[in-house]
Amino acid sequence: MIKMDDFRSLRILDKFQSLFQKAKVDYPMMREILQLKLTMDTRRVPTIFHESKSDSGNQFLKSLGIYALMGLILIAFLFGDQYIFQVSIMYAIVMFIIMTSTISDFSSVLLDVRDKMIIGTKPVDSRTINATKVVHITIYLCQLTMAFTAIPMIIGLFNQGIVFFLLSLIVLLFVNLLILIMTALVYIIILRFFDGEKLKDIINYIQILLSISMIIGYQLVARSFEFVDLNVNFSFEWWHVLMPPVWYGAIYEIVLNGVTDLSYIILAILGVILPLVAIFLYIKLIPSFERNLEKLLSNSGKHKQAKEWWSRFWSKVLVRNKEEQVFFDFATRMLKNERDYKLKVYPTIGMALVFPCIFLLTDYTSRSIDELRDGSMYFSMYFSLVVIPAGVQMLQFSTNPKAAWIYRAVPLKNENVCHRAVLKAFLVRLFIPVYLILSVLFLVIFTERIWSFLIILVLVAAIYSRICYQVFLKNVLPFSESYQIGQSKQSGQALALLALTVAFALFHYVMTLASFGSYILISVLVFINAFLWRK
């Protein structure tokens, strides 16, 4: 049969058919459009899946599994009765995750300009189209919220009782409403002042933020149970009014602990009233939103040429001839503009920056600051090298891989020049900033005694990146493959390369034990670098 999958959500919706018909919505049409939209959703790859590339199965359902796993973090906040504290943190997490995922995965749905062309030209009235949009988003939010909170809610039912459970259901409804409207208002505001390209950039950065928070979130799950025993005295401050999660924490205090403090009542009222006000505002602004949506198609805004002092400075330092210069500039701009590249690599930058600090913190909790200073924990900076295999591997891909015909069409004498320039551009744009930030931080903590360590690290990074490049781009030109294929095949190499950094670090450590070891190592590394980067 031609029919697309029949969805359970649609069958549930069928039960409310008469309700829609009373609201003068053309239900069969709405069902037809929803079925199409849900089918397309199952074929979209959600942001949290950007690592895997298999195109089969219901991508969306699989992503819900991951959200369910992440939801376990909420369990830590279900014990105790310090609701204003626990529940506020819980809703802060819920709101953050649901809002970022809505923006990163659902923006393409909200902002699909094809709808206007394809559905707008068919005999469907605008009332039905708008209702369909709202129902579609509602289905998405319901599924996401259920996946994320179902297990914690059941535990809450047993642990905190039925009142807690029912209250949570109602509050989650309000929270979702608030998220939905806030997301829409963000779009309305962005589209009002900027054009489509800027909006795509902002969505891209939110996707990156989501990926980073996923990675760091996993680290925090293990530690989150430590918060449980905390005894915090909550005192009302005016800025709590600005924090939606606190509103809902206050509601729990009132209902479950019988608190009748005025400040709590104010907060609770805000939590109920503001979503309703937001709906009203949203309905008022929808027409202007629809009009501004057309901006996504056109590129009306004036774009200033980007400032490039950073890459220009480094190109003077690192680039030798005209041909290399051309490829260096080209690669720098590609790395800056390719949204897919940023989405896949920037989260690793976040890791590279955060993990060395996490190691330091772990060490710091067990020892004093002076002991930390005298120790060798600065070797955790080797972790920043993870940027290199992750970023270099992605250099072979592009959103428009076919455009690589250009390499074949131009009289390029020596491909190595191109490869070398692209790798340099990568290091300048992605590795050196990470390295410099961490260096400053570590110099502050460990003082200038680690200068030789820092020099050795950058020399190692240069060698290491050359190796990574050889492994991943031996037979391909940069930006010449599609993201869809071949990526998963190389996970073995990626792992081996990560192991290599450990070997480097160990070797480095052993060398520092010998007298003059560092100086010998520096001279050897300089020599190897000169050899490797010679052609």
Next chain:
Amino acid sequence: MSEDIILSLRNVAKSYGSTRVLESINLDIYQGQIIGYIGPNGAGKSTTVKMMLGLITEFEGDIEIFGKNIKTSGVAYKKRIGYVPENGDIYDSLTPMEYLSFVGGLYRMEDQMIIRKATELMRLFELEHVLHTRISSFSKGMRQKVLFIASVIHNPDLLFLDEPLSGLDANSMMIVKEILDQLANQGKTIFYSSHIMDVVEKISNRIVLLADGQIVADGTFEQLQQQNKEGSLEEIFNQLTGFHQHQEIASSFVSIVENGDKDG
């Protein structure tokens, strides 16, 4: 050719903020006509088409389609309209069969009818082997064929085609031209918009030329030829849109290409 008015525009005008994109358009289209709707980029062509399709609802003046004012008549008139959009917008994560059954469903066609028509039409375009392949892997020509089928699957009386042939090979193009001709003979009305002048010249029995938001020419190709004393539609187009500098621009272009080469 029957004399029934299918479509009429009365003093239709449109402004975006302070910029006026359309100045009082008046136009009557009769049943069975193939209108070649041409004009330079930004002349207001797609704006008028979008108005007639109900994609732009705020405008001055009145548009009547099938004798009813579209501002007040609701969306039912769209049932008798087919459209190939200018950017080739299509939900490409679907297969052609899924897409066509969706579009057919929006036109309230029976499932069995959709399947039969879609299969047959795809077969005639030699696309039956990709009926269940996602459109995202299709070439431009294949997409255009699917879009074209989607625009006629519900047997519409009025067709809006925006650049529907540019990705087709010569043979397919011949088929589509012949289809349009036969559809017009059956009493369908076709609104055809393109930048490929010799196709417009051959295919249309009436040409409407829009420039700066106004209709600057309206008639058969022969009438336009007589009025403007020019040979091809391309030359008439250049003359009516006041464009004469193509030679100067071309020679500056070439000299920059060549001198740049010498110096660099």
